[in-house]
Amino acid sequence: MKVTVVGAGAVGASCAEYIAMKNFCSEVVLVDIKEGFAEGKAMDLMQTASLNGFDTKITGTTGDYSKTAGSHVAVITSGIPRKPGMTREELIGINAGIVKEVTQNLVKNSPEVIIIVVSNPMDTMAYLVHKTSGLPKHKIIGMGGALDSARFKYRLAEALESPISDVDGMVIAAHSDTGMLPLLSKATRNGVPVTEFLDEEQQKYVIEETKVGGATLTKLLGTSAWYAPGAAVSVMVQAIACDQKKMIPCSLMLEGEYGQNDICLGVPAIIGANGVEKIVNVTLTADEQLKFAEAANAVREVNGDLKF
Numbered sequence: 001m002k003v004t005v006v007g008a009g010a011v012g013a014s015c016a017e018y019i020a021m022k023n024f025c026s027e028v029v030l031v032d033i034k035e036g037f038a039e040g041k042a043m044d045l046m047q048t049a050s051l052n053g054f055d056t057k058i059t060g061t062t063g064d065y066s067k068t069a070g071s072h073v074a075v076i077t078s079g080i081p082r083k084p085g086m087t088r089e090e091l092i093g094i095n096a097g098i099v100k101e102v103t104q105n106l107v108k109n110s111p112e113v114i115i116i117v118v119s120n121p122m123d124t125m126a127y128l129v130h131k132t133s134g135l136p137k138h139k140i141i142g143m144g145g146a147l148d149s150a151r152f153k154y155r156l157a158e159a160l161e162s163p164i165s166d167v168d169g170m171v172i173a174a175h176s177d178t179g180m181l182p183l184l185s186k187a188t189r190n191g192v193p194v195t196e197f198l199d200e201e202q203q204k205y206v207i208e209e210t211k212v213g214g215a216t217l218t219k220l221l222g223t224s225a226w227y228a229p230g231a232a233v234s235v236m237v238q239a240i241a242c243d244q245k246k247m248i249p250c251s252l253m254l255e256g257e258y259g260q261n262d263i264c265l266g267v268p269a270i271i272g273a274n275g276v277e278k279i280v281n282v283t284l285t286a287d288e289q290l291k292f293a294e295a296a297n298a299v300r301e302v303n304g305d306l307k308f
């Protein structure tokens with residue numbers, strides 16, 4: 001299995017590192033526009049191979065997409081990250097051009113590729129890839145829900161004073177500070193609804209801290225986070241590479257599911273060798289349905305700024 005990661009910055013390199021450490025891919029190609037940067041990151045990572053015990057071959061290239069030919073999966077992390085105080089939506093002007101160009105280069109060299117979109121504003125960038133790549137819809141997957149769900153579980157475990165492995169939960173809808181929908185009604189500790197353990201104030205805290213999870217880190221770090229985003233992507237790549245049929249919330253093109261059409265939004269899906277094997281319909285409460293629809297309206301407005 002050959003995987004390309006475009007953008008050898010913070011998220012791209014972290015993603016390549018986690019993929020290699022899990023040792024399920026034969027090759028990871030890093031691509032960046034900055035001269036020598038991807039080559040340098042690849043060499044540094046390869047020098048951890050004997051220390052960390054992996055056999056995945058990592059190479060780097062400055063914009064030579066012929067080196068990516070025959071990739072099964074490609075991850076797009078190229079673009080600018082947000083600075084403290086910025087929303088993800090403010091990145092659209094620069095990132096849309098980058099994502100469109102990168103997509104064309106990837107598809108030209110790997111016509112069968114499955115693309116995982118990470119660059120922000122992610123739901124809109126995933127929509128852009130649908131509109132410009134010519135790939136079937138099951139081969140375009142936006143990464144947001146996997147990360148946001150991990151942040152939700154972190155906050156749940158904190159409030160429950162429990163180990164994270166006791167906790168399960170999922171975040172759907174938009175990958176934005178206001179449009180995220182942590183499904184508290186379905187979150188559990190060892191199968192018991194968390195609502196049995198947490199009072200209303202604790203529940204509100206978990207939801208609000210989950211939604212601003214990225215902004216909290218951006219304020220602390222001066223740029224957006226990379227470890228958890230990289231790990232989240234690696235879980236998705238592994239689900240495809242190993243045909244795991246894992247249920248992961250991803251930003252997918254909706255055609256009637258959850259009452260929406262012609263929009264990419266986070267919904268639970270089965271991820272396997274074909275990319276998206278199936279979108280899973282879960283029953284939402286009336287309040288969750290309303291919030292999902294509001295998130296869709298906001299993403300649609302951002303999509304309106306795209307020029308194809």
Ligand SMILES: NC(=O)c1ccc[n+]([C@@H]2O[C@H](COP(=O)([O-])OP(=O)(O)OC[C@H]3O[C@@H](n4cnc5c(N)ncnc54)[C@H](O)[C@@H]3O)[C@@H](O)[C@H]2O)c1
Binds near residue numbers: 082144175
């Ligand atoms: N979806 C998510 O959950 C999530 C999480 C974290 C970050 N992000 C987004 O991922 C993107 C990357 O974040 P980062 O922290 O790694 O940023 P970064 O600045 O560390 O890395 C981005 C890299 O992209 C490269 N690049 C720019 N234009 C390119 C092009 N045309 N071709 C190839 N490479 C190009 C840059 O040279 C840079 O090395 C940002 O848009 C960020 O907002 C998304």
